[in-house]
Amino acid sequence: MAKPNKKLPERSVDIHCGKCKALLYKYKKGGKGALVKCFKERIVEDRTSTPCECPECGNVFARETLVRGAPAYKIIGNKAVMK
Template sequence: MAKPNKKGPVRTVQISCLQCKATLFKYRKGGKGALVKCFIERIVEDHTHTPCHCPGCGQEFARETMIRGTPAYKMIGGKVHMK
């Protein structure tokens, strides 16, 4: 399978925790759909201390996985908000 584009999209989105509103990432997202996965190489700013856990409330919002041979975070539905 093809790997995701290294340079990636130009549009950045703010990803925050739905429960405590803490900022998690600034991410270069492609497309118009819902946030299902975040490729780690496309994260511009990372505000988390431990991977996949919110720095504010500590809940797990994603799982680490490999998608098309690239490390990524697979988002858990209803845990994050994208703006």
Template sequence: MAKPNKKGPSTTVAISCARCRAPLYRYRKGGKGALVKCFKERIVEDHTTEPGHCPGCGLEFARDTLVRGTPAFKIIGGKVMVK
């Protein structure tokens, strides 16, 4: 399979915790679909202290994984909000 484009899309979205509304990431997302994974190279701003865990409430919102050979976070359904 092809690797994701390193530059990625120019539009950014704000990702926040669904439980406590703490900001998690600014992410360059492409397409109109739901947020299923976050490629680490597309994260513009990272507000987390521990990878995959909310800095406000400590909720695990993502798991570390490889997608198409590229490091990414696999988002757990319903744990984050995208704006």
């Protein structure tokens, strides 16, 4: 399996909690599709204290997993949204 590109994409997006709209990450997203997963190496700024949990409301918004051999967070449903 091919690993994700080492060169970070140009486009930067903010990822917010779907429940309370608190800022979770600043993320370098590749492509124009929906937010399905976040590779850990592309997260520029992490505002969470515990992984995959909103610091404001405690909502669990993702699961830790390996995607194509790289560590990533797999987003659950609409529990995290990008702007």
